[in-house]
Amino acid sequence: MKRIGILTSGGDAPGMNAAVRAVARKALSSNLEVCGINYGYRGLVEGDIFEIKEKEVSDLIQLGGTILYTARYPEFAEKEYQQKGVAQLKRNGIDALVTIGGDGSYHGAVRLTEQGINAIGLPGTIDNDIPFTDQTIGFSTAIQTSVSEIDKIRDTAKSHGRIFVVEVMGRNSGEIALRTAIASGSQVVVIPEKPFDIDQIATTIKDARQRGHQHQIIITAEGAIHADSLTQQLSNLGIENIRSVTLGHVARGGSPTAEDRILASRMGSYAIDLLLAGKGGQAVGIEQGVITHHSMLDLFNTKSKTDLSMYDLANILAY
Numbered sequence: 001m002k003r004i005g006i007l008t009s010g011g012d013a014p015g016m017n018a019a020v021r022a023v024a025r026k027a028l029s030s031n032l033e034v035c036g037i038n039y040g041y042r043g044l045v046e047g048d049i050f051e052i053k054e055k056e057v058s059d060l061i062q063l064g065g066t067i068l069y070t071a072r073y074p075e076f077a078e079k080e081y082q083q084k085g086v087a088q089l090k091r092n093g094i095d096a097l098v099t100i101g102g103d104g105s106y107h108g109a110v111r112l113t114e115q116g117i118n119a120i121g122l123p124g125t126i127d128n129d130i131p132f133t134d135q136t137i138g139f140s141t142a143i144q145t146s147v148s149e150i151d152k153i154r155d156t157a158k159s160h161g162r163i164f165v166v167e168v169m170g171r172n173s174g175e176i177a178l179r180t181a182i183a184s185g186s187q188v189v190v191i192p193e194k195p196f197d198i199d200q201i202a203t204t205i206k207d208a209r210q211r212g213h214q215h216q217i218i219i220t221a222e223g224a225i226h227a228d229s230l231t232q233q234l235s236n237l238g239i240e241n242i243r244s245v246t247l248g249h250v251a252r253g254g255s256p257t258a259e260d261r262i263l264a265s266r267m268g269s270y271a272i273d274l275l276l277a278g279k280g281g282q283a284v285g286i287e288q289g290v291i292t293h294h295s296m297l298d299l300f301n302t303k304s305k306t307d308l309s310m311y312d313l314a315n316i317l318a319y
């Protein structure tokens with residue numbers, strides 16, 4: 001192995017740049033050449049590839065977004081496009097790849113590994129919905145950002161004695177919503193993993209108001225119910241003085257937390273260790289503080305687990 005490629009794919013996540021930096025620095029210090037591939041698998045197929053030297057990854061660890069850009073490129077699920085990607089890698093002398101993205105991106109990495117290009121995946125997504133890792137790169141920052149926005153919302157909520165319904169990202173996962181709910185002291189949290197009863201939520205809010213909680217924060221994950229709709233339904237049930245805010249993509253931007261930078265650095269360096277050991281088709285994770293790897297094929301057969309003890313805790317502490 002002489003030359004490796006790095007790409008970021010799917011939804012971006014804070015800390016992707018720190019991961020790119022770590023992969024590049026570790027590879028360069030292992031006497032490997034490094035190429036960046038812009039716009040994920042689309043850039044791979046189109047040959048949007050450039051060499052990364054030491055200088056290119058300076059001043060990067062603190063930056064949000066991804067300097068390699070990202071894309072959703074469903075064409076890459078087709079063999080014809082994968083073969084074009086492999087041809088581009090060969091043309092550029094690239095023997096192995098590190099893909100930073102979610103489990104969709106891992107599918108592309110497996111297909112490349114099957115076609116002779118060892119590919120390692122790093123979990124770059126704010127959603128924390130990837131099996132075999134306690135945390136994904138970007139999750140810590142997404143929670144931190146959501147909580148600091150909600151702290152501001154709480155100021156105005158308190159001034160007016162209002163209820164605010166705040167929507168955070170999470171199409172299939174309530175992980176962001178749960179941690180955000182606990183850290184922002186919310187009254188109710190609604191997640192895709194748990195059925196909810198709108199009458200019960202209205203009763204909870206009314207009871208809390210009776211106990212003196214004039215202003216309250218309700219958190220909903222986008223995959224459970226949108227903030228606008230929940231607000232309207234609660235208003236129809238007699239909840240007065242209620243507003244909604246959708247944080248959405250705000251949580252995908254911004255400078256990564258120290259925790260995300262450290263996680264990305266550890267995982268990025270480990271990815272090169274795996275490639276140097278001749279491995280491909282492996283997903284890097286962190287389990288009980290230790291950096292680990294698992295076969296992507298095993299990962300596809302495993303469901304990611306939402307920590308529902310956080311749901312119980314959020315409800316208990318809302319009293």
Ligand code: ADP
Binds near residue numbers: 076077078108109
């Ligand atoms: P994420 O990686 O965040 O889960 P996506 O599911 O959008 O995001 O996947 C990112 C990209 O990975 C897709 O746009 C596509 O280029 C590639 N990809 C997804 N599924 C497959 C697949 N089955 N085979 C090959 N490539 C895939």
Ligand code: F6P
Binds near residue numbers: 012125127170171
């Ligand atoms: O990054 C994952 C995620 O944030 C999901 O929670 C969300 O549904 C999705 O991306 C939206 O991404 P986009 O707007 O880029 O399609």
